[in-house]
Amino acid sequence: MKTITFITSENDIIETQANSGSLMELAVKNKVKGIDGDCGGVCSCATCHVHVNQEFWNAVGGPSALESDMLEFDDNVSDYSRLSCQMQVSEVPDGLVLKVAK
Amino acid sequence: MQATTDQTCVIIGASHAGINCAFALRKEGWEGAIIIYDKDPEFPYHRPPLSKAYLTSEAGTEHSLLFPKENYTEDNIQLKLGISVLSIHAEKQIITLSDGSEQRYHKLVLATGARPFIPPIEGIVTAKNVFPMRTATDANNIRQAFNAAPKKRVLIIGGGYIGLETAASLKKLGAEVSVLERESRVLARVTTPEMSAFFTKLHEENGVNILTDKTVTKITPLSEGNLVHCSDNSQYQADVIVVGVGITVNTKLAQSANLILENGIKVSASCQTSNPYIYAIGDCTFHYNMHYQTNIRLESVQNAIDQAKVAAKAICGQTEVIYDSIPWFWSDQFDIKLQIVGLSTDYNNLVIRNEETENSFSMWYFKDDELLAVDAVNFAKAYMLGTRFIKAKQKVDKIKLADTSIPFKPNSFI
Ligand SMILES: Cc1cc2nc3c(=O)[nH]c(=O)nc-3n(C[C@H](O)[C@H](O)[C@H](O)COP(=O)(O)OP(=O)(O)OC[C@H]3O[C@@H](n4cnc5c(N)ncnc54)[C@H](O)[C@@H]3O)c2cc1C
Ligand code: FES
Numbered sequence: 001m002k003t004i005t006f007i008t009s010e011n012d013i014i015e016t017q018a019n020s021g022s023l024m025e026l027a028v029k030n031k032v033k034g035i036d037g038d039c040g041g042v043c044s045c046a047t048c049h050v051h052v053n054q055e056f057w058n059a060v061g062g063p064s065a066l067e068s069d070m071l072e073f074d075d076n077v078s079d080y081s082r083l084s085c086q087m088q089v090s091e092v093p094d095g096l097v098l099k100v101a102k
Numbered sequence: 103m104q105a106t107t108d109q110t111c112v113i114i115g116a117s118h119a120g121i122n123c124a125f126a127l128r129k130e131g132w133e134g135a136i137i138i139y140d141k142d143p144e145f146p147y148h149r150p151p152l153s154k155a156y157l158t159s160e161a162g163t164e165h166s167l168l169f170p171k172e173n174y175t176e177d178n179i180q181l182k183l184g185i186s187v188l189s190i191h192a193e194k195q196i197i198t199l200s201d202g203s204e205q206r207y208h209k210l211v212l213a214t215g216a217r218p219f220i221p222p223i224e225g226i227v228t229a230k231n232v233f234p235m236r237t238a239t240d241a242n243n244i245r246q247a248f249n250a251a252p253k254k255r256v257l258i259i260g261g262g263y264i265g266l267e268t269a270a271s272l273k274k275l276g277a278e279v280s281v282l283e284r285e286s287r288v289l290a291r292v293t294t295p296e297m298s299a300f301f302t303k304l305h306e307e308n309g310v311n312i313l314t315d316k317t318v319t320k321i322t323p324l325s326e327g328n329l330v331h332c333s334d335n336s337q338y339q340a341d342v343i344v345v346g347v348g349i350t351v352n353t354k355l356a357q358s359a360n361l362i363l364e365n366g367i368k369v370s371a372s373c374q375t376s377n378p379y380i381y382a383i384g385d386c387t388f389h390y391n392m393h394y395q396t397n398i399r400l401e402s403v404q405n406a407i408d409q410a411k412v413a414a415k416a417i418c419g420q421t422e423v424i425y426d427s428i429p430w431f432w433s434d435q436f437d438i439k440l441q442i443v444g445l446s447t448d449y450n451n452l453v454i455r456n457e458e459t460e461n462s463f464s465m466w467y468f469k470d471d472e473l474l475a476v477d478a479v480n481f482a483k484a485y486m487l488g489t490r491f492i493k494a495k496q497k498v499d500k501i502k503l504a505d506t507s508i509p510f511k512p513n514s515f516i
Contacts, residue, residue, distance in 0.1 A: 031173075039432065040403070043482070045430070070485075
């Protein structure tokens with residue numbers, strides 16, 4: 001079981017736990033405000049945009065080509081942007097902290 | 103907001119629109135009961151994967167759920183699956199159900215969507231292994247019939263997105279696939295000749311037979327499989343036939359409530375029907391699009407979800423909620439991801455921008471100088487930038503846009 005923390009744009013801190021699935025699914029399940037996952041996780045809506053806490057960036061790794069194309073022109077893109085539907089619980093470090101993009 | 107504790111909101115249809123509406127109602131503060139009915143017994147699932155990843159994934163893979171089961175319990179959303187709603191008594195605010203019971207509502211949401219249109223082809227009803235592609239059961243049936251067929255000859259009747267996606271998925275599984283399209287090009291109803299040509303080429307390169315100007319007239323049984331007859335006297339053998347020629351909107355219930363219908367259930371900007379206690383959302387609605395200033399019916403996840411959220415707000419008593427979205431859509435076929443934003447219907451000129459990578463380009467649809475829509479093929483940047491430009495009604499420099507030597511950046515084109 002991994003612990004993953006989401007911080008919403010209103011600074012609500014939501015600590016979640018999971019073994020599998022995508023981080024978007026995890027956020028939706030835990031009603032993390034700002035993560036809608038409208039396209040169901042196929043990289044088409046960008047309603048699952050998060051900023052990875054800097055200290056975890058290397059462990060998490062950067063976006064795929066399609067994902068970074070989706071992010072590039074997003075108003076709130078940062079150097080640590082990812083689409084949470086493209087991140088798997090099984091592949092991210094335990095204790096990960098993510099900030100929900102506006 | 104007035105207290106809703108003692109009120110019941112009933113939703114008919116537990117798919118993209120209905121389910122998102124239920125959760126949005128809780129989010130917006132609806133305190134009363136929420137009951138959703140659907141005749142489909144399957145736990146509410148995403149439809150888009152049915153013709154895409156689900157068909158090609160390993161047998162036994164679960165359907166991807168719209169929301170996890172726990173969330174329904176947590177939000178106290180009552181799911182009544184496997185029950186059909188038979189009629190609405192609008193004056194009494196009651197619906198009648200297939201289990202013989204009735205349910206009273208204070209607010210009612212019609213999220214009844216659409217069903218596959220089965221064309222009047224001789225023998226289609228009695229032929230074996232002929233399937234539509236709309237529900238989880240349809241997708242399961244196609245998989246089963248396909249796996250059981252000794253020869254893997256598949257015929258797709260109808261070259262729309264769902265037909266082409268199904269063709270691509272079954273081809274990946276090693277089928278011999280032909281698509282029979284009545285019009286002179288695939289995707290005729292939904293996209294431009296240029297895009298149709300691209301998808302025809304893509305399918306042909308991957309070994310799918312694309313046959314246009316083919317009107318199917320009759321299906322007759324063979325000792326193994328079926329024989330499909332066309333009006334030009336051509337004939338095709340098939341073990342599995344998938345029918346994807348479009349949909350019929352489910353309006354029977356709306357009719358029983360005497361709602362105004364016009365190419366679907368007519369709704370206001372807040373998704374209200376002609377009866378103030380009844381809302382309608384998703385594929386079944388004929389609604390006004392603010393941006394394009396036109397009435398339209400859309401078949402997309404975006405429209406289902408956005409209308410669901412609008413209706414939930416309106417039902418919770420928020421005033422001045424308006425559906426004001428730019429439509430978006432996607433389709434996956436082979437290694438191609440098509441992403442569409444906007445409505446290209448009224449375009450009168452087109453800019454095509456080819457990227458260096460093969461099969462990566464975008465089509466920009468203009469009405470005079472106004473950007474209406476963008477189709478992006480394996481080029482999500484164009485989809486995202488197009489969205490931004492359309493929303494902002496940004497004037498775009500078409501000459502620079504078409505010039506691939508100019509880097510693809512927002513400031514390059516404005
Ligand atoms: C194979 C496939 C692939 C698709 N791919 C994409 C895609 O890539 N991108 C995209 O944006 N869209 C796609 N779509 C379209 C998208 O799935 C629909 O737009 C969406 O499902 C519409 O949601 P809805 O809730 O309005 O209607 P529906 O999904 O049609 O749901 C309506 C529900 O109402 C129920 N119902 C109707 N009448 C009654 C009654 N009297 N009693 C009880 N229940 C009733 C039905 O059983 C049904 O479950 C695809 C659709 C299909 C079928
Ligand atoms: S859920 Fe749509 S892009 Fe992630």
